[in-house]
Amino acid sequence: MKRLSLQWRITLMSVLLIGITCVAMNLLLCFSGVYYMDTIADSLQGGGTVILNDCGAASFDLQLIAPNEELTIVVDGVQGRFRTTNWYITAAVTLLSGFLAYFVSGRALKPLRSFASQVEQVQLNNLADMRIDEDVLPEFRQLSRSFNQMLERLNNAFAAQRQFTGNAAHELRTPLALMQAQLELFSAEHPDVRPETMEFLTLLREQTERLTQMSKTLLEMSNLQQVARNEQLQLAPMVEEIFTDLAPLAEKRSISLEAEGDAALTGSDALIYRLLFNLTENAVKYNRPGGSVRVELAQGQEKCIIRVSDTGCGIPEEYQRSIFHPFFRVDKSRSREYGGAGLGLSLVWEIANLHGGSVWVEESSDKGTTIAVELPAGAENDSSSADIP
Structure with missing residues (x-):
């Protein structure tokens, strides 16, 4: 019941209430109708013959003698048909009321949906x-x-x-x-x-x-x-510049740097550069000696995707959302060894969020990790579309 929407709860409660009301009315009407039929039968017993059929319902064979002709009125199984018809009417009214309650409650809850859309x-x-x-x-x-x-x-x-x-x-x-x-x-x-x-x-x-x-x-x-975010940016040259800046660190650890694709977007040159630099630097620092780092850029009609992959030891699943929190460290001993304060990925998240994008761990295992960033390609990037994990 807790998983049902408010509209369905209102509908079910309305159907239950209407169904109980209809059943009660049906029972009362059946009792009243049968009572009066029996009364009529009793009052007419003097002028005819009362016969009970196999179902227990009263059957009347009434013979009224008219001056010129004989009139015979036969009433057979009326009580049974009366009860059946009442139950059919009850079921039909309950179902129709349920459909009406669903649509009426949906219209009544429209302001709540509007409120929810504004909150989102x-x-x-x-x-x-x-x-x-x-x-x-x-x-x-x-x-x-x-x-x-x-x-x-x-x-x-x-x-x-x-x-x-x-x-x-x-x-x-x-x-x-x-x-x-x-x-x-x-x-x-x-x-x-x-x-x-x-x-x-x-x-x-x-x-x-x-x-x-x-x-x-x-x-x-x-x-x-x-920071203004209205510059037209081409990401492939920016990645090449970052590779040049990180070349000494990569050579020291014998890590190869690879780039593929290109993408364009509207944003802050300094902030997007910092986003790419932090992701690439982390991929180099926390990689295996002799490993590789790959930066893939994919351009869509309304958004671009950045993927930074390494061949490190991976991030445990329980930490894959927490790594974007300020000062969070998966392995404190390794983080202190390579320096840093645990703010690099937090800054990445802030920059992506500020541009109306999002960042997440796309996949991670003992063979490496891929972090993906999705950013709007156009200038409509003033509002955020992601919450911190």
């Missing part, structure tokens, strides 16, 4: 502009008003969160840059320090660089909404 359009990047129509039936007016107030509170909360993240990242950049400069200066001025001290300084430089990259990524994520 609400996404993270349009909270400030999205409002549910409050000019509806009284039953839905309070619900629409409450939902709009909730959207306003959510928008304020997300705006405050973005502002705090951006401010924190901005404030961290200066001391981190100063620490990094001092560490590099100290290492340059004291090349003959003890091995333990040099190892300690190297660790400090690596962690400072990691914090610097994290603050830079957080600052970028907090400012994504302000």
Whole structure:
């Protein structure tokens, strides 16, 4: 019963109510009709002969003597036919009422469907502009008003969160840059320090660089909404540029880079480049030595598909949706080995979402992983069509 729609629930309850009413009326009418038939039979017994047929129904052979002729009235099986007809009428009325209840309830629930369609359009990047129509039936007016107030509170909360993240990242950049400069200066001025001290300084430089990259990524994520997304982009040259940038890392791990196809879309050059770069860099970092990375571009009429495949060890199924969450790591030891803060795929999701697209793990096994990105090809990419997994 829980899986039935509200329209079907209303229909079934209406049919049940109408059916019970019809059955009750049928029983009462049958009782009344049979009672009066028996009364008529009893009153006419003096002028004729009452005979019970095989079914127990009364049969009358009434002979009324007229002055010139003999009139015979025969009533046979009337009670049985009366009951049967009543049950047929009850079934017909119940079925007809059920059909009417289904269509009438569907029309009555139309405002609810309209409300649901408006709610489905609400996404993270349009909270400030999205409002549910409050000019509806009284039953839905309070619900629409409450939902709009909730959207306003959510928008304020997300705006405050973005502002705090951006401010924190901005404030961290200066001391981190100063620490990094001092560490590099100290290492340059004291090349003959003890091995333990040099190892300690190297660790400090690596962690400072990691914090610097994290603050830079957080600052970028907090400012994504302000980036213009109206440039005409060709993705194949962008992929070749990314391969050039990642060539030293790929050569170090003996990983081959392959590209196939081309696609065009409207968006932000810097953001789409970052999306492709993060996916390709992850595919190189978390690959097997001597493996390969393949980037496939496919152009459709209304959308383009980007697939980045590697030959790594794969992502467990229970983590395939969580990898796009900020700071999530499948294997913390390997992530620390290769650096990063767990924000690369989260930024990929944010960029795809901002362009009205989506990103997901298309397939993953011990032979490798393929991550797919779907983006609108046209300029209609202001609203998002994906929710974070």
